Amino acid sequence: MNYFPNSDEEISVIKFVAKFQYLSTNDSKYFFKSKDYYRKRINSLVSKKYLRKINLNFVVLGEAGIEYIKTFHYDYNILNRNKKYLPRLLYISNLGAYFFTCETVTFTPSFAIKDKEVLTTMARKFVGIFHINGFDYLTYYITEEHTKRYLNSVIYDIQKERKFKNILVLTNDMARIPVSDFAFGLNQVLVAEDNEDNREKLKYIHNMNWHKVIEDCYQNKVYLAEYRFCDYTDYQNKYVSLFYFLDTEKINRIKQFLRENKNKNADIICSLELKNEIQKELPNANYITIDLEEYINKERHYYE
Numbered sequence: 001m002n003y004f005p006n007s008d009e010e011i012s013v014i015k016f017v018a019k020f021q022y023l024s025t026n027d028s029k030y031f032f033k034s035k036d037y038y039r040k041r042i043n044s045l046v047s048k049k050y051l052r053k054i055n056l057n058f059v060v061l062g063e064a065g066i067e068y069i070k071t072f073h074y075d076y077n078i079l080n081r082n083k084k085y086l087p088r089l090l091y092i093s094n095l096g097a098y099f100f101t102c103e104t105v106t107f108t109p110s111f112a113i114k115d116k117e118v119l120t121t122m123a124r125k126f127v128g129i130f131h132i133n134g135f136d137y138l139t140y141y142i143t144e145e146h147t148k149r150y151l152n153s154v155i156y157d158i159q160k161e162r163k164f165k166n167i168l169v170l171t172n173d174m175a176r177i178p179v180s181d182f183a184f185g186l187n188q189v190l191v192a193e194d195n196e197d198n199r200e201k202l203k204y205i206h207n208m209n210w211h212k213v214i215e216d217c218y219q220n221k222v223y224l225a226e227y228r229f230c231d232y233t234d235y236q237n238k239y240v241s242l243f244y245f246l247d248t249e250k251i252n253r254i255k256q257f258l259r260e261n262k263n264k265n266a267d268i269i270c271s272l273e274l275k276n277e278i279q280k281e282l283p284n285a286n287y288i289t290i291d292l293e294e295y296i297n298k299e300r301h302y303y304e
Helices: 008-020 028-029 038-047 065-071 081-100 147-159 197-202 210-218 248-260 272-278
Strands: 051-053 059-063 107-108 128-132 133-143 166-169 188-193 239-242 267-270 285-287
Touching: 008 028, 008 038, 008 051, 008 059, 008 081, 028 038, 028 081, 028 166, 038 051, 038 059, 051 065, 059 065, 081 128, 081 272, 133 147, 188 197, 188 248, 210 239, 239 248, 267 272, 272 285
Parallel strands: 133 166, 166 188, 239 267, 267 285
Antiparallel strands: 051 059, 107 128, 128 133
């Protein structure tokens, strides 16, 4: 009987569990090209003691897995058995597994960040950092179950942030995020419902051909803006802002501009779904809705 991992895919699973501590058996499908036998592959690793089941739905490192990781000096985080933090750890693992094979996105869990002087994981509420085409997004997760006190702690967390200028807030309830409270003077604060469609969109956040969008909508009669509250302008009457996700920083900048310029208006270019969210905050803006998929260049690659 072969007691070694059978493939690079199985080694990847072992390395992932060593880093993220837990793995849902359902999420193990992200590691194998064949989606039909992933449970069988996990059971094989369990039988060889590389993994250990803690219930029917999750695995952690087994004795052989710990020995394997230490032998080859792979990243390893000691298993956190605190039941209070288990839902958070399982969510972080789910995020990491989903993006594991993505070439343009990597996800670093909060507990694996080395610079503890800058980010203290016990005190901070972020779940990790997304690295997308060379851009870093400090990421939070807010649900309908979280209390107002927790929401305020996230707001305070972001207020004191000094290193990261791009924030991503994932949620299962968009109504939980008060747009007016999420303005911190940062580059972006993106808010998105955490579903599979938006996770896929995250992969291409820097692959939008906005130049083509402007060409189609304005025949290139607007230009890159020097203003912070918009992306393009004709420096007369057109102030155009582009939205891929809901960006609370951008919305609050537009609001401030419109308050100070009662005779002006804003053009918003976004998807139809996003229009319904942004319109709650900017009801009088002019909206141009587009199919984002038509303008995403999925073959485009970025190199650092």
